Amino acid sequence: MFLAKLSRQKPVRLSLSLTLSTRHLSSKLHEHYAFKPPPSLSPGPQNQSLNSNPITSLKKQKKPPYRPPSSLDRTGLEPMRSKLPFDFRYSYTETSPNVRPIGLREPKYSPFGPGRLNREWTGVCAPAMSPKVKSVEGVEDPKLEERRKAMRESILGKPLTEAERKILVERCQRGKTKRQINLGRDGLTHNMLNDIHNHWKHAEAVRIKCLGACTVDMKNVCIQLEDKTFGKIIHRQCGLLILYRGRHYKPKKRPVIPLMLWRPHEPIYPRLIKTTIDGLSIEETKEMRKRGLSVPVLTKLAKNGYYGSLVPMVRDAFLSSELVRIDCQGLERSDYKKIGCKLRDLVPCILVTFENEQIVVWRGKDYKPPENRYFLADREPFEDLEADMVSYAKGHDSSQEEDFNLVIDETPPQL
The missing domain is CATH 3.30.110.60 (YhbY-like)
Known part of the structure; x- marks a missing residue:
């Protein structure tokens, strides 16, 4: 047993002697060739700091996340200047410039954002002229009216023929296209003007569906649409309108329409219902x-x-x-x-x-039915092309009253 144990321990001694000999040989080689390791390989705190610098420098720095350019971001830019000859309001059909509010619910913060528009916000609108002009009270500058009329006539050009009108109406039907703009409870809003011009990039006419409180006065809706967009309504059936952009409309030269970033608070108007009705106790x-x-x-x-x-x-x-x-x-x-x-x-x-x-x-005490019992029919005829051509030749727009006022007893012609 003792001899077996000794025989087992011999290889251990041999392995120790081999490791010592290799170490001794490596030291001889080091002394013989005078090898000096570079400082990056030699251990030490200074070398560790040296090793960390190149590694960190080789690492790629993360790029900032991509942000697409936005038209709303105007930091460092000059305020936008729009040449549209009318006052900017939140809604053009549900607010009347003839009714002056008795107070404001908030300070006069512009819904276009601070410093984004060269026009001042009066709490109700952004006037095209100086706020000192009584545009808020419904008195408009005649120069703006002439400019608005000239712009509309230059864009519309010669009236459409009956064949051209029918082709455009057919293209805007629901079975042909899904493009549509919806007018809701707020009526024709300011940002909706930008949507209409965006649709006019791809088609000559756009379909507009009107629902809600604004449809009580469809005549006002049609007038405001034509007045603010400089287009022409070529078809109307109940609340469904088709708005034509004009012959000389160029999408690249569309007007600058600054967008409202938030909805402004409605001002305080006089009460609709009084405690006592006039003339009654x-x-x-x-x-x-x-x-x-x-x-x-x-x-x-x-x-x-x-x-x-x-x-x-x-x-x-x-x-x-x-x-x-x-x-x-x-x-x-x-x-x-x-x-x-x-x-x-x-x-x-x-x-x-x-x-x-x-x-x-x-109805009141002394009620008298209105003499001009006119209202807007469910369908509007657009076949009166001779009147349009005569008005175009004279150089003025066709009268809106004759187009929109229809007698109650008159049955609308079928289109």
């Missing part, structure tokens, strides 16, 4: 409100519907009863307030109450 006003809420409903308005026939319905109802009630259940309070305000001006009538989501209007 407090008791008579209370009785009228109770009686108005018990009157049979004339019609029920659907949410985001088309209300173009509401004004003639109220006018006809006033021939048989002095109070008219309209059911507005499901509508937003701001929506049926706008509808009531439009009825007051268009019918005309006196607002009684908005309680229980109802619109109650009174």
